[in-house]
Amino acid sequence: MAVASTTTTVAPHAVLDHIHPEPTSFIRKYIFSIDHKVIGIQYMITGMIFFVFAGLLAELIRVQLMHNDGRFVSPETYNQIYSMHGSAMVWMVIIPLVTGGFGNYVMPLQIGARDVAFPWLNLAAFWMFPVAGLLLFASFAVGAPDAGWTEYPPVSLQGPEGTSLWCVAIFLIGVSSTITGINFIVTIVKMRAPGMTFTRMPLFVWSQLATAGLSMIATTALAGALLALFLERTFGIPFYDPRHGGSPILWQHMFWFYSHPAVYIMILPAFGIISEIFPTFARKPIFGYKMIAFSSVAIALLGFMVWAHHMFTSGLVPWLQLPFMIMTMIVAIPTGIKIFSWMATLWGGSIELSPAMLFAIGFLITFTFGGVTGVFLSAVPVDLHAHGTYFVVAHFHYVLYGGSVFGIFAGVYYWWPKITGRLMSETLGKWHFWVTFVAFNCTFLPMHWLGLQGMPRRVGVYADTHDAVFWNQVASISSFFLAAATLLLFANMIYSFVKGKKAGPNPWGARTLEWMIPSPPPYYNFKKVPAVLATPYDFGNPLPYIGLERTAGAEAPAVTRTPAPAH
């Protein structure tokens, strides 16, 4: 409207065709860039660095648990190590990688946009992340938080000074996460290329949309809880300490009102990643596109109604246990729909076992296992036994490592050629997968029975009943292989930079928009905003997915889906 009212009228398509010049200074180009691709890469690099540190903390945990007498580090140090491992992995690694990293880099390309809706906000959101991460790790200097990543008061009120720093760091990354959520929602709703209806969006975009909604709403509850904890620790305002009229249960409600949706913030984008990979490497349309997209939204909505299943032992009145148990069990249904749809995508395919595909298949198996044990824990009588034990540790590592991290690895192999313009070594990638897959299962599978047979979580010493020392040693030694396997990924990255072949725009023959432009994509992504003509995974469709030459003002032609061959 503003354009039309000026005296020098500019045609709408001329506005669209205007390309901002790329900044020339190093700082504006690589440090404080507003380009979503640069910001996405910044998130990935920063997240990977924190992944290494948080992973090393995990290895220290495993070294301690090689013996049951706590001979490696003191209890105080041990408590700080595992608390920092969890906090860093959740907030400084997985969430930034799957939303800020892959979301930023891939999502605007997949919807045919030149950037996100609010590039400057994106820049601000990114720079909160390394600051928050450094604040978090700086807490080691003054005594790191020691009460686990959940930091339940009142014990966290007694925690070292670093616990307050933890509050600030997590608050900051929460703000970053919230504004990224808002940014992505606006981007996806308002900036899709002409012709890209909601049902023509790639499933990765759907997953980012559902995730962004979760980030935007749930994180505010965490912010409130953190602010109150900080105020109580610093100024003694009694929110949580019952001696002064506070309620320790209040923290648990507010924390889990965020942190259960946070589990879906971590897993939904991984769902999106493998939903791109399965069709590409099976050369088939994704099976049940709409069911996968809607089940992402269903999981996100249900995610807000299950938080108290983390609190079955906290003293909820019995009648309140029931709705939370039943809602939690219901989550299994949309999750099952996704799993079966991915399996059906494999059926009848032309399957190529590239490293990305291997990790996606590995994801399907390990995540399903984590989902099944999640249903175990949803049943209150079983949870009354398993809560707070290594069974829970095993369960969420199957979901977060076997799910989210496998998804991240799959995404790295899938989009690396797009990001760098070079291919990785397939052989190294396959070694990375197989060592990771075997070592992962040997690390976390024994933790199921360790927990069921009496080993609580968050302990640096434990009783050697039911061969607990033996199974902990199995887990520890396997975890060293798991860490070593990750070095193969880094070696592959170096190999790709040094000797990797040029990838070309579309090395996998995928159909989504990011593969229609050069690798790496130019600053402006799309010189002309493309018109989307078809659905993203129809490998048998003679109609191209996009027309790169947009006809100004014209609607995209209706798409007729070619009938599937008789089967």
Place this chain on the structure above:
Amino acid sequence: MPEPLGLLEAADPAGQVDTLFRFLAVVGSIIMVYVTGYIIYFVIAFRRPKNAPANHIGVQIHDQPVLEFWWTVIPAVLVASLAIASVQILGSINNTAGDVLTVESIGYQFGFAFRYPKIANPIPDEMHVPVNTPITVYVTSRDVIHGFWVPEVRLKADMVPGIINTIRFTPTRIGTYPIICTSFCGALHGKMAAKLVIDSQQDFAKWYNAQGGKGTTGGTGGNAAGVAVALQGGKVEAGQALFGQKCSACHSVGPYAQKIVGPGLGHIFDDSAHPKLVDGDTPTPQNVAKILKNGYQGDIGVMPSSQANAINNADIANLVAYLVSLSKH
């Protein structure tokens, strides 16, 4: 059938929990075998042939409504049956009738203490219970959140300061089992543990009497006939100071509902929602003094006697004067 967890079942709900676990383990294993099996089969059967042309594609199928219907309905049925089984077992866990023996367990950094009816002092580290007797354990905490877990009983409750949580079970197997703290509670959390000793009825009676208890049953409010305490001359300030030393670990000076271990005492004389004291008497200064003197045992908790608390009659007079002053506001 052996216990599916490889753990003894030492008390009544353990068998039911294990039944539910066995159901989950069987159904979960079937799902895993199907999912993994089909994935491996698909990958082998539909692998792209080595000499396939570049434009080789899979079967172009988008959906299959019948299949999708069944893989929505079958999990829904499984989930519904799991929910029904869970609700039934949960009901029998929560509604066990007849608390023949009531024990209180108080967690602290870093140990467990246990209080029994008619035993004045809490007993550290060991909880004795008689076999085949319904037990109710009220758990709470003196400082931070702890967890009370006996793996062989399959039950757990958090010990939350200010809240009393309940565990009910009936021991079935004589022996000694670990009580483990499952909620991180500070530097020595990993070493916080105690023992659950399930005794024969005779051994328990012997142990109970040796601790100063009389008889194996109890749990109801037990005020012996009170000796009147002279309340004249009680000083509010002295009572306030003493309250801070002796009472404030368990009682707030807020309203009744603001519990730490026991109820808040800020309005015991003028709380229309609680017109009676915990022992059912009318809230007069003399009746409050009687509880302070003799202690109290009941569902709400155990309050030690003045002897156990090491306070004399003058102290009681001061405390009552302080409590009266609170209620006037």
